[in-house]
Amino acid sequence: MSDQPDFKDALFQALRNHLDGVQGMSELKRLSGGASQETWAFELATAKGPQKLILRRAPGGGGREGTSGTGTAVGLDNEAKVIEAARTNGVAAPAVEYVLKPEDGVGEGYVMARIAGETLARRILRDAEFDAVRPKLARQCGAAMAGIHQTNVSGIDALKVVDGPAQLAQYYERYKTYDQPKPVFELAFAWLRERLKAPRQVTLVHADFRNGNLMFHPEIGLAAVLDWELAHLGDPLEDLAWICINSWRFGMTGKTVGGFGSVEEMLAGYVAAGGHAYTPDEVKVWEVFGSLKWGIMCMSMYEAFRTGYDRSVERAAIGRRSSETEIDLVNLLLG
């Protein structure tokens, strides 16, 4: 029990007070992944039997400083509201069981259902158990994004509109702040200023819809969309293109969508679920922006190391992943 976090007892008390029939709690296990939020797995013994749950918690329990890469997180309480709204619209996402309150003494976060499946891209893309379902995944992802983009979030005031031109300006400013001259990024910014336009329609966007944040099940395919912390209002093309960037294909370069499918399949699934008929060319413009954005996010994570916010070797080393996006931009823009 020595490696158990100091908030364990407080978490158990909070859940016993707010959920029905809670009798006991197993050990908390910290899961890897989720670089900006802590993720803990545990099981509750309840009157109805065991319940597998996940705790999403701000690092150290405190609010985020916004230096971890994106700076646009909505806060864990709003994240829980967005998930519930999307679920109401039929999007597969884990049910939120309890949102932590300050008086619980556990920190900022929420408890949600643990859904069975796999998020590790190398297994989803290569393991035989996913062979049968893999050809369906791009369509399913398209349909899930259509569901997200048609979700009614009118009651969630914390969601801000950040469209393409706004993000382009925001990321250029951030890139300039880091003072590392990168001619490939300059060229990509110049290319995008002529092409990344204001959205046809403004909708809820997940903003991190990619391998790693998608739970896939060998029998049903897409089982849950996770990690909603960057959700905002904006251009649906942001989501449709983010899952296409080469960094999320994990080596399966020929399969544009997440390393498992084609853009055409994804867009067909999107339209069939009521989404707008976007073209592959529109997706490509946003794919260029997505690669550029991931490159600048790598720079941001290195900044967290340089400034002393997070002195982990991972934060230091990720600065050298920025060049992978430069080669992707070279491939996209120079052919």
Next chain:
Amino acid sequence: MMDKPTLLEIVTAAREFIEQKAIPELTGHTAFHARVAANALAIAEREIQTGAPAAEREKARLTALLGRSGTLDELNRALCVRIGAGEINLETPGLAEHLKLTTLDKVAIDQPSYSGFKSAAARADRGAEV
């Protein structure tokens, strides 16, 4: 002049220790960070071996492209300013070639197993044969 081991040997020894001795005894987050540390040292090894000549080639191309001299940092800053101002673009002779070759050299150090690097390198080889 420093004594042996060379800088490269020191870094290699540290990486091999992490990979062969430390990682088998580690689990969870610590094992993950140890793998990241070993990868970081592998980047250092490649940069020690090929970083200097790559930087020389980059500087020579930049000098030709910009028609001026300076440090590598000054030349890259000058190129960024001129791309940002629209004075240099993909129509400019030599720019596309320079960006491709420079980026290939960088990724060869940072992440030679990256799929995008392999596609670009294969394309560059085909280009060289033509």
